[in-house]
Amino acid sequence: MGDLLFFFFSKYSNGEEMAKKELMFELLKHSWLLIILSILLLLLLSSRRRRNLPPGPWQLPILGNIHQLDPLAHRSLLHLAEKHGPLMHLQLGRIPAIIVSSPDIASEILKTLDLAFSSRPSLPPSAVKFWYGGRLAKYDEHWRQVTKLCMLEIFSMRRVQSFRRVREDEVDVLIQTIRQSSSSLVNLSKMFVFITNNITSREVFGKRFTYDGECNWSPDHDIFKEIIQLLSEFTAKHLLPSLEWLRKNSSFKEKLEKSFERMDQLFEREIERHCSNGDGDDSGERDFLSVLLKHHVDPNLGFSFTRDDIKAIMQMIFFGGSDTTSSILEWGISELIKNPRVMKKAQDEVRGVVGNKGKVEESDLQQLQYLKLVINETLRLHPPAPLLIPRECREECNVQGYKIPVGTMVIVNAWAIMRDPKLWENPEDFIPERFNGVAINYRGQDFQFIPFGAGRRICPGMQLGIAVVEITLANVLYHFNWELPAGTDMDMTESLAVILHKKSPLILKATPRIALG
Numbered sequence: 001m002g003d004l005l006f007f008f009f010s011k012y013s014n015g016e017e018m019a020k021k022e023l024m025f026e027l028l029k030h031s032w033l034l035i036i037l038s039i040l041l042l043l044l045l046s047s048r049r050r051r052n053l054p055p056g057p058w059q060l061p062i063l064g065n066i067h068q069l070d071p072l073a074h075r076s077l078l079h080l081a082e083k084h085g086p087l088m089h090l091q092l093g094r095i096p097a098i099i100v101s102s103p104d105i106a107s108e109i110l111k112t113l114d115l116a117f118s119s120r121p122s123l124p125p126s127a128v129k130f131w132y133g134g135r136l137a138k139y140d141e142h143w144r145q146v147t148k149l150c151m152l153e154i155f156s157m158r159r160v161q162s163f164r165r166v167r168e169d170e171v172d173v174l175i176q177t178i179r180q181s182s183s184s185l186v187n188l189s190k191m192f193v194f195i196t197n198n199i200t201s202r203e204v205f206g207k208r209f210t211y212d213g214e215c216n217w218s219p220d221h222d223i224f225k226e227i228i229q230l231l232s233e234f235t236a237k238h239l240l241p242s243l244e245w246l247r248k249n250s251s252f253k254e255k256l257e258k259s260f261e262r263m264d265q266l267f268e269r270e271i272e273r274h275c276s277n278g279d280g281d282d283s284g285e286r287d288f289l290s291v292l293l294k295h296h297v298d299p300n301l302g303f304s305f306t307r308d309d310i311k312a313i314m315q316m317i318f319f320g321g322s323d324t325t326s327s328i329l330e331w332g333i334s335e336l337i338k339n340p341r342v343m344k345k346a347q348d349e350v351r352g353v354v355g356n357k358g359k360v361e362e363s364d365l366q367q368l369q370y371l372k373l374v375i376n377e378t379l380r381l382h383p384p385a386p387l388l389i390p391r392e393c394r395e396e397c398n399v400q401g402y403k404i405p406v407g408t409m410v411i412v413n414a415w416a417i418m419r420d421p422k423l424w425e426n427p428e429d430f431i432p433e434r435f436n437g438v439a440i441n442y443r444g445q446d447f448q449f450i451p452f453g454a455g456r457r458i459c460p461g462m463q464l465g466i467a468v469v470e471i472t473l474a475n476v477l478y479h480f481n482w483e484l485p486a487g488t489d490m491d492m493t494e495s496l497a498v499i500l501h502k503k504s505p506l507i508l509k510a511t512p513r514i515a516l517g
């Protein structure tokens, strides 16, 4: 088309008769292209209707709808849904997908038809070796057995409580690190990554990533984030056959292989260390790896539980547990700085409840009701996984009168649902009070509020994550007054690299409220 228009204008401006004839000839010559494109478009539209798929935007050959998604996919998907409806069909390169943007359809998929949608999409074969978690993508008997074991042994309330000391210790280290930092300017984005990684590492391996007494960077902090980012780029390229060459690009593949190898060596080192130490005592504070190794060698377990299964669980816990938790802390403090009224109310509450005790302990948290509302509101406006984690349709089913074929990827735009003006008053505003006295929670029963997803694949680490967010936030608010460095504004720009973070780091001036004890 561009060629055609260029030709039209360049020739016609000469005003020559000959040019008119040439133009007619060229138009005729090119018109076959227009006709073919229109037929293709009609065919696509009628094929969608014939196959009784949900409505959706027109698609380009090969690309499908990929060109309509920008890096903040949750936002572009919302714009498309505003035109095409809350159940929308897209073609993402070679993968057919449906996008859900309303709580009733989310409930139909994640609750009523949960069984049909409880698999995760499988990875392309060339990516499988970089993601142990792929072993647990498909919903099958093996997944059920492993998940049952994890729910009992890793994600149970008893286990969450057993790590209370770990969380409190790590928060102490964080507070000391902030107090002792040479400048009063603190990069909280980094600090939150370090503390959540150290807590996860203590839960999984029984030891921190950094030396004792520090909340600082160590090389192991970056491995997991690096792999998930490389892996998501790698799999995105699978959507388009024409980008296949990029996946074979040796430097990219080399980078992914190196990061994966580092992670695998860390896992192997820790497995060996645990095996040579024996499987430890049976106290409540046993780390996840010793618990998993105990079952690995249990002849009465009743199903095959391999070393790779253990690595899959560890990989998912690091990916699922660290970055999500640090992102809530980062967004939560940012919103409090933007909303001084809420900051004051939250600080007054925690300082009032804890008094001069010197630190917030987990036993105080039950009384911090406003803090819980602040966390809810942060999860609503800034869900770390705005599109949850995709599901895949395992058996053909009917949703809202449309046919969803086997293999269709399902994306639930939780971010759009949690900002829907039909469901939330002044949805863009940060108002923790909206959760006061209402019976809505994040446990997967209220489909207008699903930051942890819902159904069989709901986040199993919800309680572990919330426990870290509560104790960290409470102490950070208790110990310091926070403000922006002079002359700066709060930048709330998002960056979506698997997890929804702030684009620029959260750097604030910390003023200790009470002198060092």
Ligand code: HEM
Pocket (backbone or CB within 6 Å): 120, 316, 317, 320, 321, 322, 324, 325, 328, 383, 384, 385, 388, 389, 390, 451, 452, 453, 454, 455, 456, 457, 458, 459, 460, 461, 462, 464, 465, 466, 469
């Ligand atoms: C506190 C912040 C967290 C948020 C907002 C969050 C959110 C999510 C979401 C939205 C999902 C997908 C649910 C679905 O598809 O319906 C998920 C899955 C998962 N999360 Fe979390 N998560 C958090 C913390 C954690 C923690 C602390 C852990 C582990 C210790 C964890 C481990 C996992 C795992 C293993 C899955 C995959 C479950 C599966 O595929 O069956 N998450 N999380």
